[in-house]
Amino acid sequence: xxxxxxxxxxxxxxxxxxxxxxxxxxxxxxxxxxxxxxxxxxxxxxxxxxxxxxxxxxxxxxxxxxxxxxxxxxxxxxxxxxxxxxxxxxxxxxxxxxxxxxxxxxxxxxxxxxxxxxxxxxxxxxxxxxxxxxxxxxxxxxxxxxxxxxxxxxxxxxxxxxxxxxxxxxxxxxxxxxxxxxxxxxxxxxxxxxxxxxxxxxxxxxxxxxxxxxxxxxxxxxxxxxxxxxxxxxxxxxxxxxxxxxxxxxxxxxxxxxxxxxxxxxxxxxxxxxxxxxxxxxxxxxxxxxxxxxxxxxxxxxxxxxxxxxxxxxxxxxxxxxxxxxxxxxxxxxxxxxxxxxxxxxxxxxxxxxxxxxxxxxxxxxxxxxxxxxxxxxxxxxxxxxxxxxxxxxxxxxxxxxxxxxxxxxxxxxxxxxxxxxxxxxxxxxxxxxxxxxxxxxxxxxxxxxxxxxxxxxxx
Amino acid sequence: xxxxxxxxxxxxxxxxxxxxxxxxxxxxxxxxxxxxxxxxxxxxxxxxxxxxxxxxxxxxxxxxxxxxxxxxxxxxxxxxxxxxxxxxxxxxxxxxxxxxxxxxxxxxxxxxxxxxxxxxxxxxxxxxxxxxxxxxxxxxxxxxxxxxxxxxxxxxxxxxxxxxxxxxxxxxxxxxxxxxxxxxxxxxxxxxxxxxxxxxxxxxxxxxxxxxxxxxxxxxxxxxxxxxxxxxxxxxxxxxxxxxxxxxxxxxxxxxxxxxxxxxxxxxxxxxxxxxxxxxxxxxxxxxxxxxxxxx
Numbered sequence: 097x098x099x100x101x102x103x104x105x106x107x108x109x110x111x112x113x114x115x116x117x118x119x120x121x122x123x124x125x126x127x128x129x130x131x132x133x134x135x136x137x138x139x140x141x142x143x144x145x146x147x148x149x150x151x152x153x154x155x156x157x158x159x160x161x162x163x164x165x166x167x168x169x170x171x172x173x174x175x176x177x178x179x180x181x182x183x184x185x186x187x188x189x190x191x192x193x194x195x196x197x198x199x200x201x202x203x204x205x206x207x208x209x210x211x212x213x214x215x216x217x218x219x220x221x222x223x224x225x226x227x228x229x230x231x232x233x234x235x236x237x238x239x240x241x242x243x244x245x246x247x248x249x250x251x252x253x254x255x256x257x258x259x260x261x262x263x264x265x266x267x268x269x270x271x272x273x274x275x276x277x278x279x280x281x282x283x284x285x286x287x288x289x290x291x292x293x294x295x296x297x298x299x300x301x302x303x304x305x306x307x308x309x310x311x312x313x314x315x316x317x318x319x320x321x322x323x324x325x326x327x328x329x330x331x332x333x334x335x336x337x338x339x340x341x342x343x344x345x346x347x348x349x350x351x352x353x354x355x356x357x358x359x360x361x362x363x364x365x366x367x368x369x370x371x372x373x374x375x376x377x378x379x380x381x382x383x384x385x386x387x388x389x390x391x392x393x394x395x396x397x398x399x400x401x402x403x404x405x406x407x408x409x410x411x412x413x414x415x416x417x418x419x420x421x422x423x424x425x426x427x428x429x430x431x432x433x434x435x436x437x438x439x440x441x442x443x444x445x446x447x448x449x450x451x452x453x454x455x456x457x458x459x460x461x462x463x464x465x466x467x468x469x470x471x472x473x474x475x476x477x478x479x480x481x482x483x484x485x486x487x488x489x490x491x492x493x494x495x496x497x498x499x500x501x502x503x504x505x506x507x508x509x510x511x512x513x514x515x516x517x518x519x520x521x522x523x524x525x526x527x528x529x530x531x532x533x534x535x536x537x538x539x540x541x542x543x544x545x546x547x548x549x550x551x552x553x554x555x556x
Numbered sequence: 557x558x559x560x561x562x563x564x565x566x567x568x569x570x571x572x573x574x575x576x577x578x579x580x581x582x583x584x585x586x587x588x589x590x591x592x593x594x595x596x597x598x599x600x601x602x603x604x605x606x607x608x609x610x611x612x613x614x615x616x617x618x619x620x621x622x623x624x625x626x627x628x629x630x631x632x633x634x635x636x637x638x639x640x641x642x643x644x645x646x647x648x649x650x651x652x653x654x655x656x657x658x659x660x661x662x663x664x665x666x667x668x669x670x671x672x673x674x675x676x677x678x679x680x681x682x683x684x685x686x687x688x689x690x691x692x693x694x695x696x697x698x699x700x701x702x703x704x705x706x707x708x709x710x711x712x713x714x715x716x717x718x719x720x721x722x723x724x725x726x727x728x729x730x731x732x733x734x735x736x737x738x739x740x741x742x743x744x745x746x747x748x749x750x751x752x753x754x755x756x757x758x759x760x761x762x763x764x765x766x767x768x769x770x771x772x773x774x775x776x777x778x779x780x781x782x783x784x785x786x787x788x789x790x791x792x793x794x795x796x797x798x799x800x801x802x803x804x805x806x807x808x809x810x811x812x813x814x815x816x817x818x819x820x821x822x823x824x825x826x827x828x829x830x831x832x833x834x835x836x837x838x839x840x841x842x843x844x845x846x847x848x849x850x851x852x
Contacts, residue, residue, distance in 0.1 A: 128561055191596075199594050200606055207606050211613035218617055218720055222624055223685060225696050445693065453693030453715050459726060465614070466723040478610040486603035489595025496596065507570060511563050518560035525847040 100552075102146065102153070103545045109156030110538035113140055116159045117531045124519045125528075132302030134164045134517040136294055164294045166517045171301055174509050175308040175315060179367040181506050182309035184499040186372030187380075190258055191492040194384065197250045198488040206247060207481055209240040210395075210465075217462035220444055225409065225452030230439035234431060241418070241429040244392050248427035251385050258377045259344075265310055265370045266342045272307045273324065273337040276300060280321040281335035287320045311368035327364035380491065385426075387484050391470065391477060392426035398464050406443030406457025415441050561846070568839040575832040582825040591816040601813050608810040615803045618721050622796045625719045625729050628684045629789045635679040635689075636736055636782045642672045642679075643745070643775050650752050650771060653764050666756035673706060673749045680737050688712070692733050700737070700746065706753055708746030710738065721795045727788060736781035737774075745774040 117138040127133040141160045145152035200207050216236035220229040279300040286293035300322060307313055313326045324332040329349050331338050338349040347360040362378065365371050396418040403417040417435055422428040435441055445454030470480035584593055595602040649665050657665060680690050681698035691699035693715025702708045714733035718726045737745045748770040755763035 195594055195596055200602070207610060208613075211610055215613060215617040218621060222621060222719060223687060226686065450693035450713055450715055453687065453691065453695035453713075453717060455718065459718060459720060462720065463724055478607070482603050482606040482610075485595050485606060486599045489597075489599030489602050492594075492596035493599060507566065510566065514560050514563045514566075515558045518558070518562050520558055520560040522847040523558070525851060529851070 106156035107542035113157040114535040178309045181502040182368040183372035188495040188499040190376040191495040214465035221455040221458035224444035224455040244429040277337035311370040327360040396421040407445040409440040579828040706750040731784035
C-alpha cells in the first residue's frame, strides 16, 4: 500500500536526481572552453517499483550514471593525424627559417655577389695593371666569401636551434608520459572503487593527444589503463613511465624500476614534432649545407688552380687566391691574406705573358663562371646554386602545404569530435530550464504532500 | 548536426586567419610590385628569376666591355689617323728635298721632321686610362722613347690585348698585338724618320730619297693596322646590337616572371578586403549569440 511518506520519497528522489542533472549541466557549462573536455549527461532511470495493489507503484527517479558522450574511434584518429601535424608543423617552422637564408629575391644574395665577383675579374682583365680594379676585385671577392660564411653560419645556428628543440621535445615527452602514467594510476584506482572518473579520462585523452603530436607513439588500451609505445619500445606501461633520453644522435628508454635501457634508433622516429625535427636535422639541413660546401670548395679549388698558373704584377706565380679549402669550405672561405695585403699578387697575366698588360689569366678565371664545373661537369656555378634555391623553395612550399592540409584534416576531425563531445550552450540552457522546471515541480509535489499530511493531522 | 560554441569559434577564427593571410599577401604584392617574394612562392619561377638575373649581369658586363673596347679602338684609330697624316707630311718633305732646298729651307725641313718625329712618338705613347694602348702588355710605360740623337727605343711588346664579348668569346682589341709602328721587315718608323733628319742635316738628297720607300711601307703598316681596328670595331658594334636585343628580351622575361600584374593585384586586394570585412561582420554577428540572450 502506498503511503504519504512514499510520495515524499518520490519527491525527494526527484529533487536529488534533478539537482544532480543540474550539477552535470552546470559542469558542462563551466567547461565549455576547456580543451579536450567531453560533455557529460546524467542518465535518469525510474527507481525500483514497490509492490502494491492493484499493481506496482513507481518508486521515483534515480541517476544511474554520469556518462561521457564520446566516440573512441575519432579520438584514435585525432591522435594519428596529430602526429602528422606535429611533424609538418616542426618542418614548416624550420623550413621558413631556412628559406630566409636562401632568399635571393631581394637581389642581394649569394647569386648576386658571385656574379659581381666574376664580373670584377673581367673588369680587371680590361685593365690588368689597374690598382683600382685590383682593389675592387678583392672587395667583391670578400663580399662573396662573407656571404658564403654567413650562409654557412646561419645554417649552423638553425641546426643548433633544432638540436635545442629536440631536447625540449624529449623533456615534453617525458613530462607527458609521466602525466599519463599518473592518470592511469588514478583512473584504475577510481574504477576499482566503482567510480566513473570522467574528468580524469578527459585529461588522459588530452595528454595522449599532446604526446602523439610530439612523436610517433602508438596507444593500446588494456583494461582501465592506456599503454604507450614509442618507436616500438615501451614508454608508458600502466602506471610506470619510462624515461626517454637523447644522446645527440639516437634515443633510449629506461625502465625506472629495473634500470633496463632499450635503445631507439633515430630512424625509428619519423613523425610528430620529434620526427619532423630529426628529419630537418639529419637530412634537410645537412643536404643544403653539403651543397653549399660543394660549391664553395669548387670555387676555391678552380680559382686557385687557375690563379696559380698566372703571373702577378711582379711576375710571381703559384699564389693562391683563396685560402685552401678546409673540411667545411663555406664556413671557412676567405680571400688569402697575402692577396688582401698586396693586390699586386693577383695573377692577371698568363704564364707566357708580360705583366702588367697581360690579362689572359684574368679572362680564364672570369670564364670559370661559364664552365660546367658542378654536378659532375654538367652545371655552371650559377645553375647549381639556382637549383639549390629552387629546391629550398620547393621544400618550404611542400612543408607549408602539408601542414595546411594536416591542419584542415585536424580541424575537420576536431569539429566531428565537437559534434559528439562538445558543449553546446544552447543545449545546456534548454536542459537547465528542463531540469529546473522538473525540480520546481518536485518541490511542488513535496509541498502538496505536506498539505495532505496537514489535512490528516488536523483531522485528529 | 550539433553545432557547439567551440565549433563556431574555431571556424570563425580559421576563416578570419585565412582571409587575413590572403589580404596581407595581396598587400605585399601591391607594395613590392613583385609576384615572387620568396622562393617558396613559386620555386620554378624563382629559379628562372635567378637565371635571368645572372644573364642580365653577364650581358651587361659584356656590353660594358664592348663600350670600353670601342672607346679604346676609337682612340687608337684617331691616333693612327694622325700618324698617317704626319707621315704623309714627312713624305712630301722627303720627296721635295732632292729638287733643291737652300740651307735655311733644309734646316727648317729638318726641324719639321723632328717635330713630326716627336708628334708620332706622342701618338705612339697614347694612353687610354692608365694604359699605353700601343705598348702591348708593357702597358704601364710609354713604348716609344728617343735619345738626343733621335735614336728610338721601342720598349713595348706584341702582347695581345683581349676583351670578352660573350660566354667564352674573346676578341683582340689591338689586332692581335701587331705593332703599327714597325713594318714586317722589322723597321721602326722612327728609324726611317731619323734617317731623313740625318739626311737633311747632312745635305744628302740621295740618303733622304732612299727612305721614301721605307716611309711608304710604314704608312701601309699604319693603314693595315687601322683597318684591322676598324674591323674589330664593327664586330663589337654588331655584337652589341645582338646583346642589346638579348638584354631587352631577358629583362622582359624577368619582368614577366617576377613582377605582379598591378591592376590584377589591386582588384584582388579589393576582393580580399571585401571578403575579410564580410568575415569580420559575420563573426561579430554569430559568435556572441546564445539562447541566454533570449531567456528571461
